[in-house]
Amino acid sequence: MTRRFRRGRADSGGKGLDPYEYAYLAGGGRRVAESAVVALTERRTLALGAARLRAIGEERPEHPVELAVIAACPRRRPVREVIEAVRCSSEVDEVARRLVSLGLVRRWRRKPTRAGRRCLADAASAGHVPAYALHGPAALVPGSARLGPLDARPVPDGLGRILARMGKALDDGRGHGMDSGTDGGSCGGGGSGGD
Incomplete structure (x- = not known):
């Protein structure tokens, strides 16, 4: 009876997920950090130049992960350092804890459960998840950043090259498939505590 209750929770748990939770299901904390960097760069809240990021613009993001990215690069900072700092942040850990509580991620190894993989596949097939959240930076193809909604203003030519x-x-260099649901490293902490 307990098993049936948990399965029902997990099946209904994917309906209210945000893009960063889907990113965690697709590639762990690293993918969450990468997705936040790409999203903020597309919205021109971050500037990228010579593999360094810096916060620009006046937008104040509401999502905690995006706020962690902004806090990680007040000045020009290498992309890899920003990704690593955010991957190990409490904001990304909170995303993981929520997915654990929904039954979509295992508590110990922080890998997606069967229900989590099914939820991600369903959302991906329905087109609810941005490509970079599913596949990471490999989803960015040269020139794709210039294309946007039809009613949007044209994007400067250099932005496509910057995003590439x-x-x-x-x-x-590691695989970016759905099988790579681990973070690829340790943030210095142990397993998650009990909720």
Whole structure:
């Protein structure tokens, strides 16, 4: 009877997920950090130049992960350092804890459960998840950043090249498939405590 209750929780748990929770299901904390960097760069809250990030603009993001990215790069800072700082942040840990409580991620190894993988696959097939959240920076193809909604103003020519460089700077050569749901390293902490 207990098993049936948990399965029901996990099946209904994916309906209210945000893009960063889907990113965690697709690639762990590293993918969450990468996705936040890409999203903020697309919204011109971050500037990327020579594999370094800096906060620009006056937008104050509401999502805690995005706030962690902004806090991680008040001045020009290497992309890899920002990604690592955010990957190990309490904000990303909170994303993982929420997914654990929904039954979509295992508590110990922080890998997606069967229900989590199914939830991610369903959202991906329905088109609810940005490509960079699913596949990381490998999803950024040259020129794709210039294309946007039809009613948007044209994006400057250099932005596409900048995002392509960012994708290369973030790509560390490891696989970016759904099987790579681990963070690829330790943040210095142990397992999560009990909720």
